[in-house]
Amino acid sequence: MDEKFDVIVVGAGPAGTACAYELAKAGLKVIMFERGEYPGSKNVMGGVLYRKQMEEIIPEFWKEAPLERPVVEQRFWMMDEESMVTMGYKGLEWAKEPYNNFTVLRAKFDQWFAQKAVEQGALLINETVVEACIVEDNRVVGVRTDRPDGDVYADVVVLADGVNSLLAKQLGFHKEWRPDEVALAVMEVLKLPSEKIEDRFNLEPDQGCTIEMFGDVTKGILGTAFLYTNKESVNIGVGTTLSGLMKAKIRPYDLLEYVKNHPMVKPLLEGNESQEYAAHLIPEGGYNSIPKIVGNGVVVVGDAAHLVNAIHREGSNMAMASGRMAAETIITAREVNDFSENMLDSYRVRLMDSFVGQDLKKYKDTTHTFEHHPQYFKEYIPMLNRAAGQMFTVDGTPKKQKQKEILRSMTENRGKLGVLQDLYRAWKVMK
Ligand SMILES: Cc1cc2nc3c(=O)[nH]c(=O)nc-3n(C[C@H](O)[C@H](O)[C@H](O)COP(=O)(O)OP(=O)(O)OC[C@H]3O[C@@H](n4cnc5c(N)ncnc54)[C@H](O)[C@@H]3O)c2cc1C
Structure with missing residues (x-):
C-alpha cells in the first residue's frame, strides 16, 4: 500500500x-x-x-x-465477609433525555x-x-x-x-508500566432474563444500575469489584493493582469467583449463564504516570x-x-x-x-497513597461494618455506651493519633 x-x-x-x-x-x-x-x-x-x-x-x-440501559442508580458497597455498609444515588432524571450514562x-x-x-x-x-x-x-x-x-x-x-x-x-x-501503575481486571458477562434483573435490582424495564464494591471482595487489596446491569445480562468483574495481586499471591480469576460467591452478591446472580470471560489491564497510575x-x-x-x-x-x-x-x-x-x-x-x-488533565491532577497521589497505606481497605472498611452492626443492633445497651465502645475499637489498632493522621491523609489526596 x-x-x-x-x-x-x-x-x-x-x-x-x-x-x-x-x-x-x-x-x-x-x-x-x-x-x-x-x-x-x-x-x-x-x-x-x-x-x-x-x-x-x-x-x-x-x-x-x-x-x-441508561443508569439511574449508582450504588457503593463497603463490604466485610458477611455484611456491608451501603450508600448511593438514584435519580429518575437520569432515566430520560439527555441521560447521564449508559451500560x-x-x-x-x-x-x-x-x-x-x-x-x-x-x-x-x-x-x-x-x-x-x-x-x-x-x-x-x-x-x-x-x-x-x-x-x-x-x-x-x-x-x-x-x-x-x-x-x-x-x-x-x-517504559514498561510498573505493577503499581496498572490494575489487572477480570470480568464476566452473565446472561439473566430481563425480568429477573429488574426484580432483583429494583429497576423498571428501561432503567439500569451500577454497583461498585470495596473491601472484602478484593480481600483488602486496593481495587474494586463491580456489577452492572445490561438488558439481558449483567457484567461482573474485579480489578486490583497488579502489585497488590502479586503481593497477596492471589490469582485474578480466583478473586472473581470469590466476588461471585460473596453472600451479598450470589443471590443477585442466581440462575445465570456465563457468556463471556475477559481480562485486561487498566492504566491507573494517574497524572504522575502520563x-x-x-x-x-x-x-x-x-x-x-x-x-x-x-x-x-x-x-x-x-x-x-x-x-x-x-x-x-x-x-x-x-x-x-x-x-x-x-x-x-x-x-x-x-x-x-480540560476536565481530563484537571481531574487526573486532582487525584494525582490517590492510587499511590492507598497502595502504600493498606489500612484504608484492610482495616477501616471492616471497622465501619462492625460499627454499623453494633450501632444498629438493639440489645439494651445505651447508645452513648455503644458510641464509646465503637470509638474505642476504632482507635485500638492505630491509636487516636494514627486515626487522625489517616483521616488527614485521605482528605489531602481526595480534596
Ligand atoms: C474491566 C474494565 C472495566 C472498565 N470499566 C470502565 C467503565 O465502566 N467506564 C469507562 O469509561 N471505562 C472503563 N474502563 C476503561 C476503558 O475500557 C478504557 O479507558 C477505554 O477502553 C480506553 O479506550 P482506548 O480507545 O484508549 O483503548 P482500547 O479500548 O483498549 O482500544 C485500543 C484498540 O487498539 C487496538 N490495537 C492495539 N494495538 C494495536 C496494533 N498494534 N495494531 C492495531 N490495533 C491495535 C486494540 O485491538 C483495541 O481495539 C474499564 C476497563 C476495564 C479493563
Whole structure:
C-alpha cells in the first residue's frame, strides 16, 4: 500500500474512533487500523459509557447507538465477609433525555461507533497489526503493518492502541508500566432474563444500575469489584493493582469467583449463564504516570496516554475526549502544514487544561497513597461494618455506651493519633 494519508489512526477503540470520526468529518483522508476481527472484538470494559463526551462527537447518539440501559442508580458497597455498609444515588432524571450514562457491551458499541467513522469517510482496516512506526529524520512518517504490502505513510500517526501501547514504548515515550501503575481486571458477562434483573435490582424495564464494591471482595487489596446491569445480562468483574495481586499471591480469576460467591452478591446472580470471560489491564497510575504524548508527526490518545480516572471509573470518556482534541489539533496543524512536535503540543496543552488533565491532577497521589497505606481497605472498611452492626443492633445497651465502645475499637489498632493522621491523609489526596 503506497498511498499516502493525512492521518493514520492505530486502534479502533473509543479514543481512535473518536479521532478518526472527527478527522474524516473535517474532510481529511484517514485510515484506521484495528488488530481485532472487528472493532470491539478485543475490548474489555465494565460497561459504563458517559453521555457527555460521546454527545460532543455524535449528538443524540442514544437514539441509534446499541446501548444497554441508561443508569439511574449508582450504588457503593463497603463490604466485610458477611455484611456491608451501603450508600448511593438514584435519580429518575437520569432515566430520560439527555441521560447521564449508559451500560454498553463493547463488542456491539465499538462496531457501531467505528461504522459511524466509516460513514464520515474514514477507511477502516481490521485484522491488521501495526508493528512499528516508520521514523525518518526524527519524525514519524508512517507505520509498518503485518500485511505483505504493509507500509503506510501519513502526515500524522495517532497512537490509540490501548494501555500497553507497544508503539509509544518503541518510540521511547514510556517504559514498561510498573505493577503499581496498572490494575489487572477480570470480568464476566452473565446472561439473566430481563425480568429477573429488574426484580432483583429494583429497576423498571428501561432503567439500569451500577454497583461498585470495596473491601472484602478484593480481600483488602486496593481495587474494586463491580456489577452492572445490561438488558439481558449483567457484567461482573474485579480489578486490583497488579502489585497488590502479586503481593497477596492471589490469582485474578480466583478473586472473581470469590466476588461471585460473596453472600451479598450470589443471590443477585442466581440462575445465570456465563457468556463471556475477559481480562485486561487498566492504566491507573494517574497524572504522575502520563507519558510523553506528542512527538514530531505523532500523538498518543486514550489508555495509551494513561488517561483513566480510577476513582470515578472514567476511562472511555477520557479516551473519546482526547481523541477529539487530538483531531482538532491535527486539523489546525494541517491548515498551516506544520506537524512538528511544537505545533502538535497544543493537543497536550488543551488536554491538560480540560476536565481530563484537571481531574487526573486532582487525584494525582490517590492510587499511590492507598497502595502504600493498606489500612484504608484492610482495616477501616471492616471497622465501619462492625460499627454499623453494633450501632444498629438493639440489645439494651445505651447508645452513648455503644458510641464509646465503637470509638474505642476504632482507635485500638492505630491509636487516636494514627486515626487522625489517616483521616488527614485521605482528605489531602481526595480534596
Ligand atoms: C474491566 C474494565 C472495566 C472498565 N470499566 C470502565 C467503565 O465502566 N467506564 C469507562 O469509561 N471505562 C472503563 N474502563 C476503561 C476503558 O475500557 C478504557 O479507558 C477505554 O477502553 C480506553 O479506550 P482506548 O480507545 O484508549 O483503548 P482500547 O479500548 O483498549 O482500544 C485500543 C484498540 O487498539 C487496538 N490495537 C492495539 N494495538 C494495536 C496494533 N498494534 N495494531 C492495531 N490495533 C491495535 C486494540 O485491538 C483495541 O481495539 C474499564 C476497563 C476495564 C479493563
